[in-house]
Amino acid sequence: MGDHDTLSTRWSGSLPLGRECDYRGGVADRSDTKNRILDAALASFGTAGFDGTSLDDLAVGLGLRKQTILYHFVTKRGLLNAVVDRCAGDLTRAMEEVLAGEARDWDRVEALVRRVFRLALDQPVLLGLLREVSRPNSPGAQRMRANLDPLMARARVWIEGEMAVGRMRRTDAQLLLLSAYSTVVGVGTEIEVLRAAGIEPTLRTVVQRRRELLGFLRSSLDPRD
Structure with missing residues (x-):
């Protein structure tokens, strides 16, 4: 990767079901739903901020129900704390x-x-x-x-x-x-x-x-x- 390569930091709002964009080094299979949510939340909080992050959008992008995110983290603040x-x-x-x-x-x-x-x-x-x-x-x-x-x-x-x-x-x-x-x-x-x-x-x-x-x-x- 050269100095002129662009930095990709934006949350696209969509990840293939069963796959995740692994921000620690490429695309990888991962069955751990909690870590998939954390990866997507990091991308969203890091680009859109806390106020601009929507749990509904995260759920849609991950192919999950919003309730699944809340099961693991209870609130959006709880998700931010975990990230x-x-x-x-x-x-x-x-x-x-x-x-x-x-x-x-x-x-x-x-x-x-x-x-x-x-x-x-x-x-x-x-x-x-x-x-x-x-x-x-x-x-x-x-x-x-x-x-x-x-x-x-x-x-x-x-x-x-x-x-x-x-x-x-x-x-x-x-x-x-x-x-x-x-x-x-x-x-x-x-x-x-x-x-x-x-x-x-x-x-x-x-x-x-x-x-x-x-x-x-x-x-x-x-x-x-």
Whole structure:
């Protein structure tokens, strides 16, 4: 896949019965109805937002009854919470893989950024969901914050520890992490702005923002720079 390939993030409203659009890597057979609903809901919440998502439309697109969705998630808010929990889990696992690896110092920071952006490239609708739950008064904002706060706290403690022993430049670790998160969310916003202007975004958009974020973090943290 090249930098000019377009990002497909929109919920089409229709999936072949018995099949699903697997946003983790292509089309796959899956008998798990609950996961099929979560995949479709992620695409819808990430593009149309909470208010623009219709359980009736999801049910029609999946070839299910609306009552089946409500059986698993009770309410639309419950469905959003489940989508947020799963996506936050994906982010956490992606970062845990890097933290458990051999990369250290600045190399670990770079590996973390690259891993998060790789996840975004693998699941473009994730960017849309992050944008949605970052809006003021978003129904999913508190849920996402509750999921990510422990991970952000762990990252802050690690960065501050690296600063204390001189392996990273001293700076406000909390502000730095918020800036990095805002950059990732901003990619999702930029994609929607481009679409509103009639321009289909490409992978170059994500790659360029990743490069800019790495440059910012390097100048802020890497004592060798």
